[in-house]
Amino acid sequence: MDAILLQVLNGLDKGSAYALIALGLTLIFGTLGVVNFAHGALFMIGAFCSVTLQRILNASFETISETEKDFLGNPLKVKTPYVESWFGPEVGASIIDWSVPLAILFAIPIMIAIGFIMERGLIKHFYKRPHADQILVTFGLAIVLQEVIKAFFGANPIQTPAPDALSGVAQLGEGLGLQIAYPIWRLIYIAFALLIIGGVFAFLQFTTFGMVVRAGMADRETVGLLGIDIDKRFTTMFGLAAAVAGLAGVMYGPINAPNYHMGMDFLVLSFVVVVVGGMGSLPGAVLAGFILGILEAFASTTWATTTIPGINQIIIYLVAIIVLLTRPRGLMGKKGVMED
Amino acid sequence: MTKSNLTRRGMLKTGAVTGAGVALPTIFTASSAAAFTNEPTGSSVTLGFNVPQTGPYADEGADELRAYELAVEHLNGGGDGGMMNTFSSKSLDGSGILGRKVEFVTGDTQTKSDAARASAKSMIEKDGAVMITGGSSSGVAIAVQGLCQEAGVIFMAGLTHSNDTTGKDKKANGFRHFFNGYMSGAALAPVLAARYGKDRRAYHLTADYTWGWTQQESIAAATEALGWQTVNNVLTPLAQTDFSSYVAPVLNSGADVLVLNHYGGNMVNSLTAAVQFGLREKQVNGKDFEIVVPLYSRLMAKGAGENVKGIFGSTNWHWSLTDEGSKAFVKSFGTKYGFPPSQAAHTCYVQTLLYADAVQRAGSHNPCAVAEALEGFEFDGLGNGPTLYRAEDHQCFKDVLVVKGKDNPTSEFDLLEIVEITPRAQVEYAADHPMFAGGSLGSCNPGA
Numbered sequence A: 001m002d003a004i005l006l007q008v009l010n011g012l013d014k015g016s017a018y019a020l021i022a023l024g025l026t027l028i029f030g031t032l033g034v035v036n037f038a039h040g041a042l043f044m045i046g047a048f049c050s051v052t053l054q055r056i057l058n059a060s061f062e063t064i065s066e067t068e069k070d071f072l073g074n075p076l077k078v079k080t081p082y083v084e085s086w087f088g089p090e091v092g093a094s095i096i097d098w099s100v101p102l103a104i105l106f107a108i109p110i111m112i113a114i115g116f117i118m119e120r121g122l123i124k125h126f127y128k129r130p131h132a133d134q135i136l137v138t139f140g141l142a143i144v145l146q147e148v149i150k151a152f153f154g155a156n157p158i159q160t161p162a163p164d165a166l167s168g169v170a171q172l173g174e175g176l177g178l179q180i181a182y183p184i185w186r187l188i189y190i191a192f193a194l195l196i197i198g199g200v201f202a203f204l205q206f207t208t209f210g211m212v213v214r215a216g217m218a219d220r221e222t223v224g225l226l227g228i229d230i231d232k233r234f235t236t237m238f239g240l241a242a243a244v245a246g247l248a249g250v251m252y253g254p255i256n257a258p259n260y261h262m263g264m265d266f267l268v269l270s271f272v273v274v275v276v277g278g279m280g281s282l283p284g285a286v287l288a289g290f291i292l293g294i295l296e297a298f299a300s301t302t303w304a305t306t307t308i309p310g311i312n313q314i315i316i317y318l319v320a321i322i323v324l325l326t327r328p329r330g331l332m333g334k335k336g337v338m339e340d
Numbered sequence B: 001m002t003k004s005n006l007t008r009r010g011m012l013k014t015g016a017v018t019g020a021g022v023a024l025p026t027i028f029t030a031s032s033a034a035a036f037t038n039e040p041t042g043s044s045v046t047l048g049f050n051v052p053q054t055g056p057y058a059d060e061g062a063d064e065l066r067a068y069e070l071a072v073e074h075l076n077g078g079g080d081g082g083m084m085n086t087f088s089s090k091s092l093d094g095s096g097i098l099g100r101k102v103e104f105v106t107g108d109t110q111t112k113s114d115a116a117r118a119s120a121k122s123m124i125e126k127d128g129a130v131m132i133t134g135g136s137s138s139g140v141a142i143a144v145q146g147l148c149q150e151a152g153v154i155f156m157a158g159l160t161h162s163n164d165t166t167g168k169d170k171k172a173n174g175f176r177h178f179f180n181g182y183m184s185g186a187a188l189a190p191v192l193a194a195r196y197g198k199d200r201r202a203y204h205l206t207a208d209y210t211w212g213w214t215q216q217e218s219i220a221a222a223t224e225a226l227g228w229q230t231v232n233n234v235l236t237p238l239a240q241t242d243f244s245s246y247v248a249p250v251l252n253s254g255a256d257v258l259v260l261n262h263y264g265g266n267m268v269n270s271l272t273a274a275v276q277f278g279l280r281e282k283q284v285n286g287k288d289f290e291i292v293v294p295l296y297s298r299l300m301a302k303g304a305g306e307n308v309k310g311i312f313g314s315t316n317w318h319w320s321l322t323d324e325g326s327k328a329f330v331k332s333f334g335t336k337y338g339f340p341p342s343q344a345a346h347t348c349y350v351q352t353l354l355y356a357d358a359v360q361r362a363g364s365h366n367p368c369a370v371a372e373a374l375e376g377f378e379f380d381g382l383g384n385g386p387t388l389y390r391a392e393d394h395q396c397f398k399d400v401l402v403v404k405g406k407d408n409p410t411s412e413f414d415l416l417e418i419v420e421i422t423p424r425a426q427v428e429y430a431a432d433h434p435m436f437a438g439g440s441l442g443s444c445n446p447g448a
Helices: A002-032 A039-057 A082-087 A089-097 A099-121 A131-153 A184-206 A208-218 A220-225 A230-252 A262-277 A282-299 A302-307 A311-326 B008-032 B058-075 B113-125 B138-151 B181-196 B210-224 B244-252 B265-276 B298-308 B324-337 B343-362 B367-374
Strands: A060-069 A075-081 A169-172 A180-183 B044-051 B101-108 B131-134 B154-157 B201-207 B229-236 B257-261 B290-295 B312-315 B377-379 B387-389 B400-405 B416-422
Touching: A002 A039, A002 A180, A002 A184, A002 A208, A002 A230, A002 A262, A002 A282, A002 B244, A039 A089, A039 A099, A039 A131, A039 A230, A039 A262, A060 A082, A075 A082, A082 A089, A089 A099, A099 A230, A131 A262, A169 A184, A180 A184, A184 A208, A184 A230, A184 A282, A208 A220, A208 A230, A220 A230, A230 A262, A262 A282, A262 A311, A282 A302, A282 A311, A282 B244, A302 A311, A302 B229, B044 B058, B044 B113, B044 B343, B058 B101, B058 B131, B058 B298, B058 B324, B058 B343, B101 B113, B113 B131, B113 B138, B131 B343, B138 B154, B138 B210, B154 B343, B154 B367, B181 B210, B181 B290, B181 B312, B181 B400, B181 B416, B201 B210, B201 B244, B210 B229, B210 B257, B210 B290, B229 B244, B244 B265, B257 B265, B265 B290, B265 B298, B298 B400, B298 B416, B312 B416, B324 B343, B343 B367, B343 B377
Parallel strands: B044 B101, B044 B131, B131 B154, B201 B229, B201 B257, B257 B290, B290 B312
Antiparallel strands: A060 A075, A169 A180, B312 B400, B377 B387, B400 B416
16 A cells, blocks of 8 residues: 555656646647647756856855865865855755755756747747747757757756755554655655646636636637737746746656756646647646656556556656546547647 | 970870879779788878767766876876886887877767767778777766777777676677676675675665676675575666665665666766665664665765765775876876876776887787787786786776775865785686676778
């Protein structure tokens, strides 16, 4: 029982990342009609916002040690972060320790700005082009972005650890006779994902802006005829989708050390999630994200891989095939989307 | 007065016949005198450095390239000479190789076998490289080694740790200085048994390709010989990034040791997941749970950050060694680049010197002559103590380092501490050992 619940948690954890990325993809597709293959790169850039803030907070001045030597036998240059010098060693160290949560605030404006620039600078020129063109140009953009990140930060993964207070293990289900040890940060990631997803749905459901966007998604032309500048609102939605992907990346940093390729690792799977959920369906994307995350977690267990070797590699695609054969529009897809 | 019979037509005929007569021997010379592929004829000789310049091992590839450039500088008489001053063979004098200036071309392996073969092929066919070296993956090393065998050039492997490189996939034109999975097991197992006891149950997570398989086999055999049990071995896809689903079952498996047969990003991510799940704070079977990373690299340790502290593994070489060769190399490299070299840089630098020295001693770049000079060659002063290039499989035999993640690093490079220098005799094995069976060197191919 413990092992099953553990894999459910693993699935929810992985599914959270899928759901957040797929949510952004669907938002962009639903509003702008663009298939954005650069969305994984936004997830990766979010993680590197965290790396950047960590480097800023670790910016140091050097003093020459009189006693210690470096690897060449020269006097050692001891680095002291400016924040430790300004706020004292303890407060300074705490600020550095909490760099990932602080990076959330750092990443939001950056990601929205990147989203705006991407949409206004490149993607808007492809609105009326075929989906194949959109895929090619956004995929090319993704490659450019990851190479830029690699040029600045290198190819090796860079650790962005969770704060010490949140990096331990939580014991779950003790009152129920269960013994489940699960990393605290991963639980926070699941909760964070649910909060963001809830926030996006609430924004679309309960605000006037969201109502207009939903109306635009349903019938763009009619909304335009009512004198509403729907394009401007859709651009804002692109910024919002970029911010969601970026925040997913920031929070994912302590789970897997950020590297320039992490966006591509998630991109293809996230597209499968969108297709399984139903193109253009926000609840479908979230539901499919969590379901496929859990299935993937169970398919990676020793029992599953021993019974059907390689099942962990193909499970998501297998489910996609079955869903598309039985429900061609995906779990919650609507008629007419990408069918013209 | 004499009358000349010289006519325009006659002049052209005579010129054509004479020209053909003069050219004929040259044509024959050009084809028949090239005794081997890319025989150098001018004042320079070209080496091909085939390293990952893009892809996940690009940082390691960059360090390899730095080492190669340093080696070329030293061979041509530049810099402080580095390990040429400590090398037991004194045939290299800073005047290039056989009096020819050393030049180089580079290729990008991308850590993909097909891309690595294509870049090596291009360097051999278009750039005239007489030797190919480099790489950060066993899959790539085996692929390029096969190509060099067919093309008739020497391959001096870079970082490749699979037993297969000098086992079932060994080739007469290929040579490996780096250690292998068997040696890691032979060096590491006694240290693990001494630290953690002989009654241990190990769970292996293994990268699903040639290197992972052979390392797992080697570590399991070496630890089982000392009393450990292997409770499970789970193969993980090379492209895996989140290892939580693989780490979670370890908690209930009854194992008290987790062996991560992973390298690069796989190692960083699997170790991070294992630490996140609290394995290091866990007690199983009345013992502290332990994690082992059999193959360490400083560059990867940097990626894993705090997670490597106290974790045992093995390396081919480390910059903190205090022998004269290592000190000379660290000084040269550190002065030029501002940081200490990695083990990948070390093995690549050494391989270049060993090739140049073998050519110098053989008096020819002919792969068969070079192979003969390297086979059975005993040397010292290159950072690993007395070393043998064994003739039977072209594998170097030397001391192996058992290391541990440092608890209190003093700098970003000071991540590993040497626990033991395992003597060469302890890591040697017979050329026909079952873990290396299934292939044969064949005969050297000079190409052309």
